Amino acid sequence: MSYAYLFKYIIIGDTGVGKSCLLLQFTDKRFQPVHDLTIGVEFGARMITIDGKQIKLQIWDTAGQEAFRSITRSYYRGAAGALLVYDITRRETFNHLTTWLEDARQHSNSNMVIMLIGNKSDLESRREVKKEEGEAFAHEHGLIFMETSAKTAANVEEAFINTAKEIYEKIQEGVFDINNEANGIKVGPQHSPTNPSLSPNGQDRGQGGGCC
Amino acid sequence: MGGRCSSPTLSIASSTTSGGFKKSPHQGGCMRDNLASPPHHAHHYSGDAGPSGCQSQAGPSGMQLKRSSSRPCNVPGCTQCGPCARQRPQEHTMVYREDTLVSGALEALIRHAIPTPDYFPEDAYLFAFLLCSRLFAPLNDVLVRVIRAMDRCKDERRSSMLARNVLRFLREWTDNFAYDFREESMMALCIDITQRLVELLPACRREVSELQTDLLAKLTAVETYEEFLNRCGSVRYVESVEELTATDVMDMVRTPTKLAHQLTHVELERLSHIGAEEFVLAFMKERGVSTTGDDGSGAPLKKTRSKEAYEDWFTRLSYLVATEICKHPKKKQRLRVLDFWVQTARECYNIGNFNSLMAINAGLSLAPVARLKKTWSKVHCVKCFTVLQNLMSMSDNYKSYRTTLAAAVKRSKQQNVAAQVPGAHQPPEASNDYIVVPFFYLLVKDLHFLNVGCADRLPNGHVNFEKFWQLAKQVTEFIAWKQAVCPFPKNTDVIMYLQTSPLLTDNALALASFECEAPDNGPEKEHYKSLKK
Numbered sequence: 001m002s003y004a005y006l007f008k009y010i011i012i013g014d015t016g017v018g019k020s021c022l023l024l025q026f027t028d029k030r031f032q033p034v035h036d037l038t039i040g041v042e043f044g045a046r047m048i049t050i051d052g053k054q055i056k057l058q059i060w061d062t063a064g065q066e067a068f069r070s071i072t073r074s075y076y077r078g079a080a081g082a083l084l085v086y087d088i089t090r091r092e093t094f095n096h097l098t099t100w101l102e103d104a105r106q107h108s109n110s111n112m113v114i115m116l117i118g119n120k121s122d123l124e125s126r127r128e129v130k131k132e133e134g135e136a137f138a139h140e141h142g143l144i145f146m147e148t149s150a151k152t153a154a155n156v157e158e159a160f161i162n163t164a165k166e167i168y169e170k171i172q173e174g175v176f177d178i179n180n181e182a183n184g185i186k187v188g189p190q191h192s193p194t195n196p197s198l199s200p201n202g203q204d205r206g207q208g209g210g211c212c
Numbered sequence: 213m214g215g216r217c218s219s220p221t222l223s224i225a226s227s228t229t230s231g232g233f234k235k236s237p238h239q240g241g242c243m244r245d246n247l248a249s250p251p252h253h254a255h256h257y258s259g260d261a262g263p264s265g266c267q268s269q270a271g272p273s274g275m276q277l278k279r280s281s282s283r284p285c286n287v288p289g290c291t292q293c294g295p296c297a298r299q300r301p302q303e304h305t306m307v308y309r310e311d312t313l314v315s316g317a318l319e320a321l322i323r324h325a326i327p328t329p330d331y332f333p334e335d336a337y338l339f340a341f342l343l344c345s346r347l348f349a350p351l352n353d354v355l356v357r358v359i360r361a362m363d364r365c366k367d368e369r370r371s372s373m374l375a376r377n378v379l380r381f382l383r384e385w386t387d388n389f390a391y392d393f394r395e396e397s398m399m400a401l402c403i404d405i406t407q408r409l410v411e412l413l414p415a416c417r418r419e420v421s422e423l424q425t426d427l428l429a430k431l432t433a434v435e436t437y438e439e440f441l442n443r444c445g446s447v448r449y450v451e452s453v454e455e456l457t458a459t460d461v462m463d464m465v466r467t468p469t470k471l472a473h474q475l476t477h478v479e480l481e482r483l484s485h486i487g488a489e490e491f492v493l494a495f496m497k498e499r500g501v502s503t504t505g506d507d508g509s510g511a512p513l514k515k516t517r518s519k520e521a522y523e524d525w526f527t528r529l530s531y532l533v534a535t536e537i538c539k540h541p542k543k544k545q546r547l548r549v550l551d552f553w554v555q556t557a558r559e560c561y562n563i564g565n566f567n568s569l570m571a572i573n574a575g576l577s578l579a580p581v582a583r584l585k586k587t588w589s590k591v592h593c594v595k596c597f598t599v600l601q602n603l604m605s606m607s608d609n610y611k612s613y614r615t616t617l618a619a620a621v622k623r624s625k626q627q628n629v630a631a632q633v634p635g636a637h638q639p640p641e642a643s644n645d646y647i648v649v650p651f652f653y654l655l656v657k658d659l660h661f662l663n664v665g666c667a668d669r670l671p672n673g674h675v676n677f678e679k680f681w682q683l684a685k686q687v688t689e690f691i692a693w694k695q696a697v698c699p700f701p702k703n704t705d706v707i708m709y710l711q712t713s714p715l716l717t718d719n720a721l722a723l724a725s726f727e728c729e730a731p732d733n734g735p736e737k738e739h740y741k742s743l744k745k
Contacts, residue, residue: 015498020664043609043661060606064498064660067523068653070530071570074577075606106718107579110735182582 004053007167008078008184009160011061012100013085014093018119019063021150022085026160027059048161050168054188057160076107080176080184081115081163086134088118088147089126094133101141109183111176115144115163122149307674312681313337315674318348326357327377329370338384340677340684343492347668348675351392355401362408375413378405383423388691390430391487391516402427434516437485441521447528448714453539453724456714460536462552464706471552472559473700474707475529475568479649482525483567483694485518488687491656494519495663522652526571531715533575537584538716538724546728547590550576554593557600564620565649566603566613573604580725583736587729610654620648647696659686719743 011019027046044059060079062072076082082104086093097116104114116138118129131147138145144162148155170176171185178185306316306324316324325333325341333341345354358378365371382405386393393399406420450456465471493515533553540546553572560569575581576597588594603613624647666679716724723743731737 020661024661024665044606058606064494064664065653065657067520067527068656069527070574070578071526071653073579074530074574074582074604077577077579077582106722106739110733 002054003047003056003188005168005171005178005188006056006058006186007080007164008186009057009059009081009083009163010072010075010079011059011063011083011085012072012104013083013117014087014090014096014100015063015066017085017087017090017093018150019061019083019085022083022117022119022148022156022159023059023061025150025153025156046160048164050161050165053168055164055168056188057164059160073103073107076104076112077109078182078184079108079112080167081113082108083115083117083159083163084143085117085119086129087120088129088131088134089120089123091128094118094129094137097137111170111183113144113163113166113170114141115146115159115166116141117159118145118147119150121147121154122152305674314678315670315676317673318675321345321675321677322349322354322357326354326361327374327381328361329365329373329377332377332380335384336684338381339388339688340680342385342389343488343684343687344680346489346492347496352397352401355398355405359401359405359408362405362412372413375409375416379409379413379416379419379423382406382409383419386423386427386430389487389489390427391434391489393427394431394434394516434485434487434518437518441517444712447524447531448712449531449717449720450714451717451720453716453720456535456539456716459709459713460549461532461706461709461713462549464709465703468552468555469559470703471556471706472563472565472568473698474703474710475556475560476563476565476647476649476700477698477702477707478525478710479565479567480647480694480696480698482518482522483649483652486522486690486694487516487518488691490516490519491659491687492683494656495659498660498663523656525711526567526574526652528711528715529568529571530575530578531721532710532713533572534578534581534721535716537576537581537587538721538728541728543587543590543728546584546587550581550584550587551592554591554597554600558593558596561600561603564624564647566617566620566651567649569600570604570651570653573601577601577604578721580721583725584729613651613654617648617650624648647698648693649696650690650693655686655690659683662686 011023013019023044027044044061046057046059048055048057060075065071084097084100084104086097088094101114104112116134118131118134134147135145137143144166146155146159146162148159150156167176167185171178176183176185178187304317304320304323306320307314321341322345325338325345327333345351358381362371362374362378365374382402386402393402406424409420410417461471465474537546537550537553540549553576557569557572557576560566560572582588591597603616605612662679662682666682667676668679670676722739726736726740726743731740
């Protein structure tokens with residue numbers, strides 16, 4: 001499918017805060033009886049529209065793979081946006097945010113847009129972290145903030161889309177170098193007048209077998 | 213580490229070594245091909261039959277099942293939904309779609325797995341059931357029910373028929389999920405069953421003893437491996453280059469090919485100890501379900517950690533690569549090491565060792581290494597690295613890696629067929645082609661999404677068995693991979709170095725990297741300053 005831009009996201013946060021559920025909710029894959037993960041099935045990706053332009057979000061979720069630290073860190077570098085998630089019903093997940101943020105900042109490109117997400121807003125009765133605390137943390141560290149519920153889908157779309165809007169604005173302002181793929185942004189095949197050398201098939205180069 | 217749970221088996225094994233009977237053809241390794249085929253026996257005969265008046269001889273009904281048929285279990289003597297009474301039909305229902313079991317009530321699924329004198333579950337079903345049922349019910353219960361069925365069977369002829377089937381059942385279990393018997397209560401039940409088997413069917417003495425010997429060997433092997441892991445200790449991270457050893461791995465092996473061979477040894481050794489059930493136990497841990505012993509004794513379950521150890525190895529290899537590169541302040545030497553690792557990655561690709569390849573790739577992509585632009589500009593094989601790195605691309609759900617893996621698997625199968633042709637001579641070096649070491653991370657990731665994305669139970673309370681077929685399929689594939697034997701000569705020193713040499717921490721790596729090539733932008737300068745404090 002044709003797109004104007006591709007943005008790469010990464011979802012981080014403690015185990016059990018609902019990272020995968022956010023992703024599955026957003027990509028409409030939740031509650032399918034069985035997922036088919038065969039070759040070529042797009043997974044963790046979705047098209048959105050901003051300013052009349054088709055934008056593909058490719059989302060990389062770290063849940064269930066916390067042990068693969070080196071992989072997580074090498075993907076940080078190629079991400080344009082990060083969703084930093086905590087669970088509003090578990091204080092400790094909020095307390096760990098500083099560590100996550102340091103980790104993300106140390107291993108990513110400095111322009112990465114980070115959105116702070118307080119998930120499980122449907123569990124109001126068990127809330128341990130006030131909304132104001134999330135807002136204050138976000139304000140202090142220059143992040144955008146939102147409370148979501150992956151269960152009821154509240155604010156899930158908005159979280160992913162607002163992050164994309166912020167990235168899009170940064171592109172318009174010229175902050176992001178869109179020709180450097182390491183920034184987590186790719187210009188779509190038909191949308192690269194500034195750089196005709198960008199190969200539309202670049203991503204498939206690896207299949208060819210032997211190298212050198 | 214606790215006491216050895218294996219000792220009681222030893223005494224049993226030694227007391228049952230007499231007797232001269234042939235081993236029954238159990239089908240431990242044939243799950244693969246059967247997975248796609250539907251279970252043929254939808255109906256079965258339960259050992260814990262009710263009133264004898266209900267034990268009608270309902271033969272295995274045929275396969276003429278309608279699409280999406282939902283039927284009672286037809287267990288003879290079943291008072292719940294049999295012809296005698298239909299009070300709670302839900303409890304015994306199994307649902308089929310196009311002859312494949314798609315869901316069922318837990319009770320029906322358990323009954324479908326337990327053998328009777330004239331029923332034995334399909335291999336593929338039994339494998340999927342044993343792999344996943346632990347999510348719903350304690351494993352002990354299944355064995356207790358087997359024992360109860362044996363006790364209830366009074367007819368001598370049927371008792372020995374049942375004993376045959378129970379032996380086969382236990383064989384499948386111990387072959388495929390040996391680590392379940394690390395838990396003492398499970399081992400006690402296993403011993404209980406084997407004793408009954410020998411009483412009911414003295415002729416099976418030898419097979420029982422073989423089963424025990426094999427199980428014991430597996431449990432001893434994993435304990436030896438865990439002792440080795442303990443000796444290796446947890447990964448030693450150091451804060452400065454000075455604390456590292458002076459050697460590089462390339463001082464120990466002369467060529468990238470040889471290093472790739474030693475890496476493959478480490479991979480296959482570590483892979484071989486992972487138990488299929490460890491994946492499912494990891495799900496339980498993620499959900500916060502206690503995986504400790506629930507047998508009332510309060511004894512903690514002996515937790516196998518081969519999967520974790522293998523994941524740690526991946527991280528370790530990545531950081532080893534980064535450490536070995538960043539520790540050299542002199543560009544010329546750094547370049548030599550970098551080139552060596554890129555070529556090693558290529559050799560891993562050629563062998564089919566995708567896990568090491570990806571770990572090296574990840575190490576080379578870590579910020580402290582990736583930012584060394586001046587060093588990279590001089591690398592001989594930079595194109596090669598780009599190709600290898602594209603394998604890691606997550607585009608289209610890791611399409612390029614999956615395609616490459618599928619090709620490697622196909623190639624290795626063809627080679628295996630060729631090797632079985634009588635008279636076909638295989639030169640030793642050609643056997644390289646048999647190996648496939650998968651990129652473990654992706655397997656873990658796929659299983660994770662299978663787990664969180666699909667419900668365990670349907671809204672009607674039925675177990676969503678489709679999910680578990682899929683799980684079993686992936687795990688079965690994994691089992692085939694882990695059985696590969698590494699054909700290369702072993703260099704113990706290198707293997708130890710790879711697994712025990714100290715590594716730099718993230719901060720130490722970043723600092724070393726800035727000292728190799730000075731920071732060239734604002735954020736890097738700030739980062740450098742903060743590290744030097």
